[in-house]
Amino acid sequence: MKYIDRSQVGEPAILQESAAPTKEEEVDDGIYGHDEVKKALNQLQRGICCYCESRYNHTTFGDVEHFRPKKGYKQDEKDVLHKPGYYWLAYKWENLMYACEQCNRVYKHNYFPLKDRTKRFDPKVCDISQEEPLLINPYEEKNPENHLTFVGTAIKPLTDKGVASITYYGLERKELDEPRQEVYNDIIAFIDAVKIAEGTSAEAPMIEKLKARINGKIAAGQHTLMVKSNFGKYLKV
Ligand SMILES: [Zn+2]
Incomplete structure (x- = not known):
């Protein structure tokens, strides 16, 4: 994983023009999955998955991924799916990234573990700054090497964030x-x-x-x- 500097590409107009959904049913995949969004994310990531650093398969385009999941979240494998998800962030530029299908669909899914699950971000209750995700955000973490390292080709965690990121991004697959x-x-x-x-x-x-x-x-x-x-x-x- 490596740090990706979002400021290198401007926020797509389609996102700026679209009001945040007020409920999950309003989320329109034609907005966050618009070609403008895909083009901007591809410019930033140059065809490389933000989590596993693989090149997207030549027969697929990768997925526009929501770092904070829009349809519900789970703290871990034993947890049930909690509703609602972070639907109000569905068109938020800072929440969008490009991930390969394996990372997104097979592993991360709706997992969004927090250090303290009682401080989950809810715009009506608490501020996003109080929430401490256990997953490394490649658009925010300038030094992923503080959490993950490699011995040869084997990935090793250095912190709890490293452990959770290996598990929920499938980085050991x-x-x-x-x-x-x-x-x-x-x-x-x-x-x-x-x-x-x-x-x-x-x-x-x-x-x-x-x-x-x-x-x-x-x-x-x-x-x-x-x-x-x-x-x-x-x-x-
Ligand atoms: Zn990937």
């Missing part, structure tokens, strides 16, 4: 092994080349190539956290 391993092996091949060139005139250029490779992976935005966790130290060489 088998399908993520292969793409992570591909990126990992690609960089390891460059590290091996640096080792072979050690003490020769080829060493310095190989180190530069290694750094360029790592920076290139980070710039591409796929599996950024894994690359930084394992190989960030080489950028300081």
